[in-house]
Amino acid sequence: MFKIVSKEIFSANVVKLEVEAPRIASSRRPGHFVIVIDNARGERIPLTIADADPAKGTITLVVQAIGDSTRRICAMEPGMELHDVVGPLGHATAIRAGGTVVCCGGGVGVAPLLPIIKAMKQAGNRVISVLAARTRELIILEEQVRAHSDEVIIMTDDGTYGTKGLVTDGVESVLRREHVDEVVTIGPAVMMKFVSLLTKKYDVPTVASLNTIMVDGTGMCGACRVSVDGKNRFVCIDGPEFDAHKVDFDEMIMRLKSYN
């Protein structure tokens, strides 16, 4: 059992949970994810690790209530236990050194992006972070992102905070003005699709972290398969990060609706 030691409410539908998982806390790297089962009759859902504290033996998960399981997890309180947490799964992010990197995240995608921002900064890159959400209250982790970025651009659909516009507008403003070595994008599939289309136009290498449907998360079931460069790849063991320009996002978006 994996005890929740603290909880912070980010917005109506998004919470941050700190969960006791000492082995995962010391073995995880930026980009890794875990599979979580909330109760004995629960389902296995993948969640990207937002942070970890090896000394405390905890990992941080940021969860958005979008289905039954995530709604139940968001309603859990400190002291309660997740039934199962397994990880760290997937490949860690390849951290480049000494370049300019744009990290763009939408909604809760900012949470798994944060450790990548930190690592990119630590490796000596110039880091420009673009955070996007529908409205002001859905912008999360801004302070932490600022602490590890050279520049932060905030975009909201309704203009209640930062600049009014989409994440792609924010990214494009950077691409137009300076040379960028790499873009990292995490967020809703449709957002990553448009970021990818944009950066392809500018010919900037782009990595997307995919969050597909999974069951076991260790390569056994193939539920998470995506077409990358025309080949079937498993997000759980080949990913979760792929060259965004080669991902068939339309197929991925379709497959995300498998159980709707």
Add this chain to the structure above:
Amino acid sequence: MNENTISPRAATWREELRKSMPARERTSIARVAMPELTPDDRVRSLTDEVNAGLNCEQAVMEAKRCLDCPDPQCVTGCPVSINIPGFIKNIERGEFGQALQVLRETSALPAVCGRVCPQEKQCESKCIYNRMNKPAVAIGYLERFAADNAESTQIAQPDSNGIKIAVAGSGPAGLSFAGSMAAKGYDVTVFEALHEIGGVLKYGIPEFRLPNSVVEREIESLRALGVTFETNTVVGKTLSYDDLHNLGFKGLFVASGAGLPRFMDIPGENLINVLSANEYLTRINLMHAGTPGYATPVYRGKTVAIIGGGNTAMDSCRTARRMGAERVIVVYRRSEAEMPARAEEVKHAREEGVEFMTLHNPIEYIGDENGRVRAMRLQRMELGAPDADGRRSPVAVAGAIEEIATDQVIVSVGVSPNPLIPEAIDGLEVTRRGTIAADADTLKTSLPDVYAGGDIVRGGATVILAMGDGRKAAESMHKHLLNS
């Protein structure tokens, strides 16, 4: 063979038993029929076991058929050389507990093997009765009977030698290895990536063929031997090879299974409701999708196509019937004679209303406007020249293509090795196929303290072969540790 058995052929009681009934009388007994649920009852339950098991009377009568041959060929057909006449003669004389003890001399999981071993291709295929043109002694049924009906005499926990051994994976190979090592006094910890112990015995094989309670019983007896189980632990990820050393483990047995489901790489294979047999069975068996109260979803297809002709395909098609499918079609590219599935599974599937389209191969799936599969295009095949294995290769019949409506396709065309552990442990050599390279006799890998067995080495085999690997690896790791 089994020099060390507790029931050798020369034992006085066995001699007397042999004399108690003339061979002619024994061979005139008809082979027992396995009592089973009616097809109508079966398809209403995912969990009711189809084969009900023999009662005492039936088992003793069947045991009498065994001639207790001086040179029993059945034993040579068994991958782990179980003392088959030894356990059967114990059943004949009513010593069911002794029968189970004989089984346990070589098999860690007799209740499992009695149910899922392909006996007709192994022990029973070598039975002397085949030469008399009579059906073989029902060795598998008797094995199951002994395992189910004998009170296992509690094996005393051996004195601990304090040496810590790690196992990656709790399927048949891992369990068998753990049992053998624990019996020698090692302090064994089995790490399982999933949240339940049992590996393929839990996520793969359905309850109607192998009830979870049977698997649980085997796991409990390993716990009684002192084996520790840790779920949610991926060796190579949660705990690295170095972590294991730091925790004091002196040896690692990798039994992580076959892993990755194969797809055919044909158009439409990523449409919604086209899924691997592994995914379908895992959702239903391990996650209990479709059982009220459980959160995991599964689509209940009305016309379900299963692609492939192996045991996993049979498990899938029979599961689909139990999930309420109106029409279930097995599509297999060769003829029924080449089907790798056990004859009993094919028979049960047919009885349960599954249709077979042999000599057909899917070439494309067609989706509706929402990306859900609605039809498959099948290419008619015919058998051509034999391939390298001697099996006749299927060849497309030009122009013979038909379209069949289906709303769920379960792809069961085999698995390929899971790269997760090989990638995570530096210096662990793999073969060109991606399986872990292990010595055929010692099961030793390229790393001195790592052994490997089961499907991660074989690529895709049976429960009994995986179990045999576990035993073998335990013997050679034990020898290695004694000498170091």
